[in-house]
Amino acid sequence: MDKLLLEELYYLMVLGRQFEYAAKEHYMQGNISGFLHLDIGQEALSVASMKAFEKGDVFTTYREHVLALARGIDPGSVMAELFGKVTGISKGRGGSMHLFDPSHFFYGGDAIVGGQLPNAVGCAYARKLQGSEYGVLVLFGDGASNGGAFFESLNIASAQKLPLVFLCENNQYAIGTRIDRVSPFEKQANKAKPYMPTMEVNGMDLIAVYEAVSKAQQYVSEGHGPIFVEAMTCRFEGHSMSDSNSYRSALEMNICKSKDPIESLKKRLDPGMAETLESKAEKEIEEAVAFALNSPEPDISDLKKYTFTRELQHVVS
Amino acid sequence: MLYREALNKALDEMMEEDRNVVVLGEDVGLVGGAFRVTEGLFAKYGEERVIDTPIAELSIVGNAVGMAIGGLRPVAELMTANFSLLAFDQIMNHMAKLHYMSAGKIILPMIVRFPQGVSKQLAAQHSESYEQMLSAVPGLIVWAVSDPNYAYHAMKKAIMMDDPVIFIEHELLYNKKGEVHPDVPLDPFKAQIRKEGKDITIVSYLKMVDDVLEAVPQIEAALNCSCEVIDLCSLNPVDYATLEASIQKTSRLVMVEEDHKTGGFGAQIISWAAEDLFYSLDAAPLRIAGEDVPIPYNRTLELASIPTPDSISNDVIAWGEKNGL
Numbered sequence: 001m002d003k004l005l006l007e008e009l010y011y012l013m014v015l016g017r018q019f020e021y022a023a024k025e026h027y028m029q030g031n032i033s034g035f036l037h038l039d040i041g042q043e044a045l046s047v048a049s050m051k052a053f054e055k056g057d058v059f060t061t062y063r064e065h066v067l068a069l070a071r072g073i074d075p076g077s078v079m080a081e082l083f084g085k086v087t088g089i090s091k092g093r094g095g096s097m098h099l100f101d102p103s104h105f106f107y108g109g110d111a112i113v114g115g116q117l118p119n120a121v122g123c124a125y126a127r128k129l130q131g132s133e134y135g136v137l138v139l140f141g142d143g144a145s146n147g148g149a150f151f152e153s154l155n156i157a158s159a160q161k162l163p164l165v166f167l168c169e170n171n172q173y174a175i176g177t178r179i180d181r182v183s184p185f186e187k188q189a190n191k192a193k194p195y196m197p198t199m200e201v202n203g204m205d206l207i208a209v210y211e212a213v214s215k216a217q218q219y220v221s222e223g224h225g226p227i228f229v230e231a232m233t234c235r236f237e238g239h240s241m242s243d244s245n246s247y248r249s250a251l252e253m254n255i256c257k258s259k260d261p262i263e264s265l266k267k268r269l270d271p272g273m274a275e276t277l278e279s280k281a282e283k284e285i286e287e288a289v290a291f292a293l294n295s296p297e298p299d300i301s302d303l304k305k306y307t308f309t310r311e312l313q314h315v316v317s
Numbered sequence: 318m319l320y321r322e323a324l325n326k327a328l329d330e331m332m333e334e335d336r337n338v339v340v341l342g343e344d345v346g347l348v349g350g351a352f353r354v355t356e357g358l359f360a361k362y363g364e365e366r367v368i369d370t371p372i373a374e375l376s377i378v379g380n381a382v383g384m385a386i387g388g389l390r391p392v393a394e395l396m397t398a399n400f401s402l403l404a405f406d407q408i409m410n411h412m413a414k415l416h417y418m419s420a421g422k423i424i425l426p427m428i429v430r431f432p433q434g435v436s437k438q439l440a441a442q443h444s445e446s447y448e449q450m451l452s453a454v455p456g457l458i459v460w461a462v463s464d465p466n467y468a469y470h471a472m473k474k475a476i477m478m479d480d481p482v483i484f485i486e487h488e489l490l491y492n493k494k495g496e497v498h499p500d501v502p503l504d505p506f507k508a509q510i511r512k513e514g515k516d517i518t519i520v521s522y523l524k525m526v527d528d529v530l531e532a533v534p535q536i537e538a539a540l541n542c543s544c545e546v547i548d549l550c551s552l553n554p555v556d557y558a559t560l561e562a563s564i565q566k567t568s569r570l571v572m573v574e575e576d577h578k579t580g581g582f583g584a585q586i587i588s589w590a591a592e593d594l595f596y597s598l599d600a601a602p603l604r605i606a607g608e609d610v611p612i613p614y615n616r617t618l619e620l621a622s623i624p625t626p627d628s629i630s631n632d633v634i635a636w637g638e639k640n641g642l
Contacts (some may be wrong), residue, residue, distance in 0.1 A: 057387070091420035100419035106385055107423065118376045119411060122383020122391075129339075129365055130388070149406075152376040159371070231553050306421045307455050309479045 001207055007277060009051060009206055010269055013043040013262050015281040016066030019075055022285050023065065023082055023096075027241050031293070034112075037063040044206035044261030045169055046070055049137065049231075052213035053165070055105075056134035057127065059120040061141060062097035062111040063169075067112055071104045076291035083214050083286045085295035092298045093306060113174075114144035117153040124226075135163030135220040138215070141250035143174030145188040152225075158195040161225035164253035165216040166192065168230045169203065175239040176247045193230035201229030204259040234259060321491040323465035324354045327472035328392065332362050335390065338476055341393030342367040342377055348401035351396050352432060374403035378429055382411045384408035385427040389419075390476055397488070398433030398447045404451075412481045413456035424624065429473045430484035432468045432491070434524055435623050436577050439488075441611035442620075446576035448522075451483045453555040458482045459553040460505055461522040467550060471505035485552075487524040508556040510563070517633070518563040520586055521573040523551040525624060529573050532630035540637040541628075552582060557589065564590065568599040569640070571633055575623050578606035605632050631637035 020038045027036050039046055043066055050058065050070035060067055068078050073089060075110055081088025083097050089099050098109040107123070110116035120138035127136060145168060157164045168188050172179050180186050188197035197219070200214040208232055216227045219273070234256040238245035248256075266274050320327070332338045340346075340355055346369040349356035359367040370377050374395055381391040395401050402406065408429060414588045435444045452459045457482055462468045468486075475482040511526060512533065517540075521529045526548045533544045545563050548557060564570055570590050572583035587602050607623045624632075 011358055059383075090418060090422075093420050094418040098418040100415075100422050102343060102386075102422050109418075110411075112406055115406060115410060116377070118379020118407060119383035119386060122385075123387040124383070125368075125380060126384045126387025126389045149375055149379065152373045153370070155372070156380065212494070243436065280574065299436035306417045306419075309416065309421070309424060312458070312480050 001210070005292045006265070007269065007273060008199040009047055009210070009282055010274065011277040011281060012047040012051070012070045013206070013240070013265065014278050015075065015284060016043045016069055017262060018046060018281050018285040019069060019079070022079070024241070026083070026289065027196045032096070033084070034097070035062070035083070035207040036096050036241040037239065038237045038241070039063050039066040039235070041256065041260070042066075042169065042171065042203065042233045045203040045209050045231050045233050048206045048209035049167055049213045050137065053137045053217055054209045056217060057105045057107065057123050058139070059107045059116040059123065059136065060109070061113070061116065062109055062141040063098055064108050065096070067139070068101070068106060069218050071106045073104055073106065074304050075103050075288035079288040079292040080108050080295045081290040083295070085292055086298040087291070087295040093297070111284060114140060114147040114149035116140065117149045117196055120164060121153045121157050121162060124157065124164035125160060126139070128160070128162055132163070135165065135217060137167060137217070139167045139169055141174065142168060142170040142172060142179045142188050144175070144192055146183055151191070154192055157226040161223070163223070164218040164226040165220055166226060166228045167213065167266065168228070169233055170230055171233045171235045173239065173247070176243065178247070187230060189228055190291075191230070196226045198228040198230065200230050200232070203233030204261045204264070206261055206265055242285045264310065266315075318495065318497045320465045320467050320493040320506070321352055321354050323469040323497050324486075325356060325358070326497070327469045327476075328355065328358060329361070331473060331476040332358065332366065335450055336366070337388060337392045339366045339368060339384065340392045340394065341370050342383060343370055343372050343396060344367060345394050345458045350394065351539070352488070354491070365380055369536050373455070375407055376415045378404035378407040378412065381427050381429065382407060382415070382425060384498040385425040386423060390426045392428045392430065392476065395429065395431035395523065397443050398431050398444050398485070399445050401429070401431055401447060405491065408451070408457070408483070409454050413454045416480070417456055423479045426479045428482045428484050430486060432486040432488040434487045435612055435619060436488035436635060438614050438616055438619060439526055440614040444612035448485055448552050449580055449582040452582060456481070457553060458551070459485065460550060460578050461485045461552050462484065462495065463523050463550065466497050466503065467505065467509065469497045469499065470503035471550070471559070474505050478510050480487055483597050485523065489524050506551045506554065506556060508550055508559040509548045510545065510559070511548050512544065512546040514545035514567070516542035516568045517544045517637070518547060518560070519571045519573060519633070520547045520549060520560060521545050522552065523575065525573050525575050528624060528626045528629055529565055531626035536633045536637070539634045540642045542559065542637070542642055555586070560586070561594065567599060570598060570602040571636070572602065573605045573624055573629055575607050576632070577609050579609050580605070581606045603633065603636040605629055
């Protein structure tokens with residue numbers, strides 16, 4: 001992989017992790033509320049998939065801060081959203097779980113497990129009709145692969161030969177329930193095999209994820225129909241800040257953390273360069289936090305704004 | 318023109334005009350729709366724009382949301398209101414909320430249309446009405462389509478608008494005849510006065526409007542009065558201004574609806590009148606609604622479970638006599 005790209009990806013992983021640490025800190029301080037799902041440990045998957053699928057539409061879940069940053073969305077506007085400020089990417093209406101930015105083809109934040117899958121299928125239909133060459137990427141967890149929306153989506157995407165990459169982030173836990181307790185499969189690609197080709201990749205290996213997603217995009221853009229990529233990964237924290245992570249043993253956590261994607265990639269970089277990138281990320285996150293802290297609250301008189309489009313604002317006023 | 322033909326004409330004109338308009342649903346293409354609303358569109362516009370889907374309602378609506386995000390203007394058909402329950406996650410959590418949660422960045426120009434209500438002995442899983450739930454969720458425009466002219470104009474407007482619309486039809490109205498005036502503008506957000514009168518305001522919507530109009534001559538003869546019949550048309554938002562003007566004139570309010578009485582849509586209208594127009598009313602309002610029972614198969618029981626022209630006239634006459642009319 002190109003050295004500059006590798007450095008950029010390293011930077012984005014570090015930026016993502018520092019963002020999450022800052023979010024955790026400000027959640028503890030009470031500046032961030034609601035549900036907060038941290039991506040710590042899964043950065044390789046988030047960053048590499050977004051960069052590999054830079055051109056194309058992305059749909060994802062509530063664990064999405066790092067994806068948004070890797071997509072090129074300003075960290076200040078993401079942090080401000082977590083703080084509920086009007087300068088946030090969703091102007092304080094969405095919060096951590098609902099980041100959207102169509103200008104970056106990022107239709108982010110769905111907090112209904114599996115809810116984004118049918119939307120991604122529909123968008124892929126639109127892209128096929130429009131003759132787009134990039135296709136659509138949908139991310140979801142292993143937990144979503146047990147729901148009806150998942151199987152409906154596999155079926156329709158396959159029947160219609162849609163340009164859609166299914167990317168399963170398999171961290172083995174549906175909140176606190178280990179996947180093998182509720183599914184006959186540890187590898188969720190087994191469920192997709194009757195419908196489409198599948199690929200398995202080590203989600204803790206940034207380069208492997210980048211290559212797999214690039215290959216998957218190439219495949220769907222050639223009109224072969226959908227493809228399923230399963231990335232085995234591991235989150236270092238609980239499901240959300242309200243989850244104490246009590247269901248995983250110390251041993252399991254040690255194994256998980258020994259696969260740290262940032263540490264692995266750091267070994268491949270020039271030490272001086274790694275340090276420079278780390279301080280640059282630190283500075284950017286400091287600025288993002290300062291921006292969020294200093295931003296104004298939304299105006300109460302705008303409470304109902306965005307219920308409908310501007311054309312219909314009279315309807316709610 | 319028939320009600321279903323008016324819907325078809327509106328769809329056809331909009332598909333002709335804008336290639337982003339697509340239709341999707343079960344049997345909407347090759348078959349032409351369970352109620353023939355999409356007849357002929359498949360042959361004219363092809364399978365890519367008139368899309369036959371699997372029987373998977375969650376996906377029909379969820380895909381329509383994604384198509385709208387992707388720049389299309391989808392019109393999704395569900396065969397009946399009861400089946401919409403399978404799609405309620407996509408309707409309530411996605412279609413209604415993405416625009417707000419994204420602070421207006423995501424725009425969903427889409428329609429979900431389906432028939433509802435009691436037809437003839439279809440039993441409890443094919444006969445229900447869900448406007449009360451759908452109109453209670455902010456972010457959805459909800460229209461109840463009672464005649465061909467409204468059907469034509471409302472469908473065209475719904476496709477042109479950038480907001481998501483729940484477009485409620487009624488199984489017994491598809492073959493209803495009526496004049497359609499394409500060149501006379503009609504605002505689908507406005508309630509329609511179907512009959513003018515000065516003593517009682519009877520508010521209704523969808524198929525019950527016809528039942529009320531059928532009951533009115535008996536009511537007027539028995540009570541020696543005149544009834545004003547208002548068709549709400551838009552259930553979210555409600556055109557309260559038209560209702561208020563009528564109630565200020567008549568001082569009496571009757572609400573007639575087909576859905577179950579407990580938590581039914583008309584409760585909102587009565588509640589609004591009690592809060593805002595209490596001192597303008599000469600009598601406690603009357604609410605006529607379906608019984609709180611799953612719709613039975615047996616025809617006699619079925620008809621006993623919802624208002625009919627006879628039950629409406631009996632109830633209004635008894636209420637009017639009690640209240641000095």
